[in-house]
Amino acid sequence: MDMFAKMMALDRRWVFLTLAIVCVVAYGLTFEVPILINDEVQSIYNFIDTLKPGQIVFIAVDYDPSNQAELQPMLYALMEQCFRKDLKVIITALSQNGPGMADQAIRDVSDSVKLDRTYNGVNYPGRTVERGKDYVFLGYKPYPSLIILGMGQNFRIPFPTDYYGTPIDSLPLMKGVINYDQVACVISLAAGNIADMWIADGQGRYNFKLAFGLTGVMGADYYPYLSSKQIFGIMAGQYGAAQYEKLTDNKGMAQDGMRIQLLAHWLIILFIIIGNIGFFASRRKLKEQGK
Amino acid sequence: MDFSTFLWTSFAAFLTLAIFSFLYKDNPLYKFAEHLFVGVSAGYFVVILFHNGLSPNLLQRLSDGDWYYLWLNSLRPWYIIPGILGILMFSRFSKKWAWVSRYPMAIYIGIAAGVAIPLEMTNRVLRQMVASMTPINWGNFLGSGYLDIASGYSEVIILTGAVSALVYFFFSTPHRGAIGGIAKYGIWILMLGFGATFGFTVMNRISLFANRIQFLWVNWMKNAFNVKGVNPQADTSYMLAFTVVALIFVGYVVWEIMKKFRKAETA
Numbered sequence: 001m002d003m004f005a006k007m008m009a010l011d012r013r014w015v016f017l018t019l020a021i022v023c024v025v026a027y028g029l030t031f032e033v034p035i036l037i038n039d040e041v042q043s044i045y046n047f048i049d050t051l052k053p054g055q056i057v058f059i060a061v062d063y064d065p066s067n068q069a070e071l072q073p074m075l076y077a078l079m080e081q082c083f084r085k086d087l088k089v090i091i092t093a094l095s096q097n098g099p100g101m102a103d104q105a106i107r108d109v110s111d112s113v114k115l116d117r118t119y120n121g122v123n124y125p126g127r128t129v130e131r132g133k134d135y136v137f138l139g140y141k142p143y144p145s146l147i148i149l150g151m152g153q154n155f156r157i158p159f160p161t162d163y164y165g166t167p168i169d170s171l172p173l174m175k176g177v178i179n180y181d182q183v184a185c186v187i188s189l190a191a192g193n194i195a196d197m198w199i200a201d202g203q204g205r206y207n208f209k210l211a212f213g214l215t216g217v218m219g220a221d222y223y224p225y226l227s228s229k230q231i232f233g234i235m236a237g238q239y240g241a242a243q244y245e246k247l248t249d250n251k252g253m254a255q256d257g258m259r260i261q262l263l264a265h266w267l268i269i270l271f272i273i274i275g276n277i278g279f280f281a282s283r284r285k286l287k288e289q290g291k
Numbered sequence: 292m293d294f295s296t297f298l299w300t301s302f303a304a305f306l307t308l309a310i311f312s313f314l315y316k317d318n319p320l321y322k323f324a325e326h327l328f329v330g331v332s333a334g335y336f337v338v339i340l341f342h343n344g345l346s347p348n349l350l351q352r353l354s355d356g357d358w359y360y361l362w363l364n365s366l367r368p369w370y371i372i373p374g375i376l377g378i379l380m381f382s383r384f385s386k387k388w389a390w391v392s393r394y395p396m397a398i399y400i401g402i403a404a405g406v407a408i409p410l411e412m413t414n415r416v417l418r419q420m421v422a423s424m425t426p427i428n429w430g431n432f433l434g435s436g437y438l439d440i441a442s443g444y445s446e447v448i449i450l451t452g453a454v455s456a457l458v459y460f461f462f463s464t465p466h467r468g469a470i471g472g473i474a475k476y477g478i479w480i481l482m483l484g485f486g487a488t489f490g491f492t493v494m495n496r497i498s499l500f501a502n503r504i505q506f507l508w509v510n511w512m513k514n515a516f517n518v519k520g521v522n523p524q525a526d527t528s529y530m531l532a533f534t535v536v537a538l539i540f541v542g543y544v545v546w547e548i549m550k551k552f553r554k555a556e557t558a
Binding site for chain 1: 314315332335336339340343344347403407410413414415418419421422449484487488491492493494495497498499500501504505
């Protein structure tokens with residue numbers, strides 16, 4: 001068996017093992033990966049950055065733990081930016097496994113905001129964010145399409161109480177907040193077809209400002225909505241999350257994972273090149289042998 | 292990190308490693324993790340659905356009445372109708388009465404289609420068509436020198452790409468001559484689209500693995516070995532829990548190797 005034939009017959013487990021070793025080594029190294037900012041991520045940052053204190057940002061946690069690698073860093077960076085700028089946040093989780101992760105993120109970011117921090121050269125003194133006053137977590141309800149439509153009429157229709165069982169009419173933040181008309185923008189961090197529902201049943205029906213944080217797999221499919229101006233920004237995959245972390249000057253898990261991404265991508269490109277060389281060389285050999 | 296939290300973290304680490312062990316081959320550790328995941332997910336979903344759907348949307352809204360009167364003395368007795376329709380869905384479990392479930396299904400499909408079709412058509416088809424028919428602003432060619440969404444080059448690529456991709460799927464005319472050329476350009480555009488999706492997918496899969504490496508190192512190993520003093524509470528019990536998980540996997544690998552040796556000997 002010649003080299004190319006051996007290459008074509010290589011056990012795929014060697015590929016997995018090589019990739020795993022490269023990923024672990026990359027994580028152990030300490031170099032920084034340069035992160036270039038795309039316009040579609042910058043536009044989300046700019047929009048939130050120019051909001052006035054007291055304005056409301058609606059964040060939808062529409063993903064399960066299986067997608068937390070890409071979307072959870074976006075949630076942390078977004079929420080911290082909002083709380084530091086004294087914006088109010090309404091949060092929902094329209095994916096059934098989302099409430100736990102949203103609750104965890106709220107607690108972690110609330111703890112982080114208590115500390116004095118400097119982001120992009122601006123000093124933000126620590127503060128305490130209060131449930132019901134600075135943020136409202138509405139929780140989960142099944143059938144996202146109907147919930148998105150219902151919230152367009154009145155948040156109280158699908159969510160008479162918040163996640164913790166408090167009637168939302170008794171929460172100070174919700175006074176005078178009826179539906180999407182009172183929120184500055186909706187940012188859905190979505191894995192799966194809930195993003196389609198936000199476009200069709202939410203933005204299309206009620207015409208509010210909508211942006212997405214999406215998993216890498218979904219990224220390419222939603223760029224057409226950017227050019228049709230149905231959404232004003234996209235953060236796609238871990239790289240999108242890393243860009244947002246860089247914009248907010250709040251380094252987290254996404255930027256930390258970029259070393260792994262870089263070396264793993266180089267390795268996969270190398271494997272693709274080697275695989276193609278092996279394929280064409282063995283095909284040529286078969287042709288030469290008249291098979 | 293207190294010890295009870297660390298035990299649960301160790302169990303999560305065990306499950307992570309058990310799932311990854313499938314990359315070597317199907318094995319009992321993977322099977323255990325897989326079945327546990329399916330069972331927990333199903334149970335969690337049932338409870339979540341009851342507490343977030345059935346209870347607040349139906350039971351709590353009828354609870355101002357008396358169930359002895361089938362809630363007909365409730366202030367909102369009409370909620371009994373969707374309740375009955377929901378119960379009728381369970382008739383599918385009986386071969387004889389399965390036909391009854393068609394009524395609630397028909398109502399559900401009718402409402403869902405009525406709501407979805409106009410919104411989907413408008414926002415995911417017509418508005419996309421409008422966006423691809425935007426007049427080309429020739430002045431944009433002299434503006435930004437790169438392919439951002441507003442540039443003239445980008446507008447031309449979107450227009451020609453959309454038309455040629457549609458031509459590729461037009462099979463009423465043979466793909467020869469000019470039509471063949473346009474269809475070929477359409478294939479290239481489609482391939483570029485698939486390539487972009489593949490690239491994003493690779494990033495997605497690597498992200499998942501990167502996240503697990505971060506979890507195993509930051510949440511588990513660093514706490515077990517008190518790396519850089521992150522877990523001052525760490526003592527021998529933490530090391531013991533770590534060792535137990537590690538031994539299970541080392542033991543499995545040794546067992547696999549011995550099995551191979553025994554097979555070779557008998558052969």
